Amino acid sequence: MSEYSDKMKQNPRRDAAEAPSLDSWKPKTILGKAVKEGKITSIDEIFNNGLSIQESEIVDSLLPGLEEDLLLIGQAKGKFGGGQRRIFRQTQKKTKEGNRIQFTTCAVVGNRDGYVGVSTGKSKETVPSRDKAKRKARLNLIRIRRGCGSWETDSREQNSIPFAVQGRCGSVRITLMPAPPGKGLCVERECAKILALAGIKDIWSKTEGQTKTKLNMITALMNALRKLSEVKIKAEDIDKLGIVEGRVSNKSLNKSLNSEA
Numbered sequence: 041m042s043e044y045s046d047k048m049k050q051n052p053r054r055d056a057a058e059a060p061s062l063d064s065w066k067p068k069t070i071l072g073k074a075v076k077e078g079k080i081t082s083i084d085e086i087f088n089n090g091l092s093i094q095e096s097e098i099v100d101s102l103l104p105g106l107e108e109d110l111l112l113i114g115q116a117k118g119k120f121g122g123g124q125r126r127i128f129r130q131t132q133k134k135t136k137e138g139n140r141i142q143f144t145t146c147a148v149v150g151n152r153d154g155y156v157g158v159s160t161g162k163s164k165e166t167v168p169s170r171d172k173a174k175r176k177a178r179l180n181l182i183r184i185r186r187g188c189g190s191w192e193t194d195s196r197e198q199n200s201i202p203f204a205v206q207g208r209c210g211s212v213r214i215t216l217m218p219a220p221p222g223k224g225l226c227v228e229r230e231c232a233k234i235l236a237l238a239g240i241k242d243i244w245s246k247t248e249g250q251t252k253t254k255l256n257m258i259t260a261l262m263n264a265l266r267k268l269s270e271v272k273i274k275a276e277d278i279d280k281l282g283i284v285e286g287r288v289s290n291k292s293l294n295k296s297l298n299s300e301a
Contacts, residue, residue, distance in 0.1 A: 065097045096178040111146040113254040147173035150237025154286040157181035184238045185268040188282040189218035196282030199241045207264030211249035212256040
C-alpha cells in the first residue's frame, strides 16, 4: 500500500496499463458478469440500453487506455489567502474530542474520444479520497455529443460542440459555444482538463457568478455537457454539423441518430 501511494504521489495521472489487473475481478452485478463473459463488448451497448454502471471494472475493460487526472479544487494556506491551488480540499469539524479533518478530491477520467466522467471522493486520509474519486468517476461516465464548430469550412471534423449550451450550479453559470478549428479551449483551466479528456479541442465559453468555487464550476460544466445529448436534432443537421455521439468511428450510433430524428 505504501509503494502504491508513493507512486501515485509522483505521478497523479495513471494510465490503464498501470491499473490493477482485471483477471482477478469477480463481478457482482448482472451487467458486470455479462461484460466478464464477453456478452457485452462495447460501452455503447450500455448507454443505448440505459443500463447503470455499478462497477468501475466495467469501464476499464470496455474502454482500454482510459486516462485520469486530478483537478485543483483546494488551496494551500498562504499569506493573505494567496496559497497555491492543490488537489485536496481540507475541511475541519470542531468536536469535543478535537478537530476532525476531512479531505475532498475531484477526479476526471476520459479517453479523449467522446467519453468523460467526473466525481469527488471524501475520506479522513488523502490516498483513500483520491482512489475513491477515481473509482466514482468511472461510474459517472457520460457520452459526449460533438460536432464541427465552424460554418466557414466544408470539413466535418468533430473538433467542438454542435451548438451552444448552458450549465448552472449555485450562482455559477457557464455557457459553452462552438469554436472553429485551431481556436483552442478558451475556458477556465480545470474545465479545460475535462474538455480535453472528453475529446473537445476548440471551444468558446462565458461564465457568471462565483467561479472561484471550483466544485460549482465543474458541476456547472458537466451539467452543460449532459444537455448536449438532451437536445433533439433534425436528420439533415446531423451531416450538416458533423454530429457524433461517443466515438468518432461509431457508425451504428450515427444510424440510430438518423432514425430518431
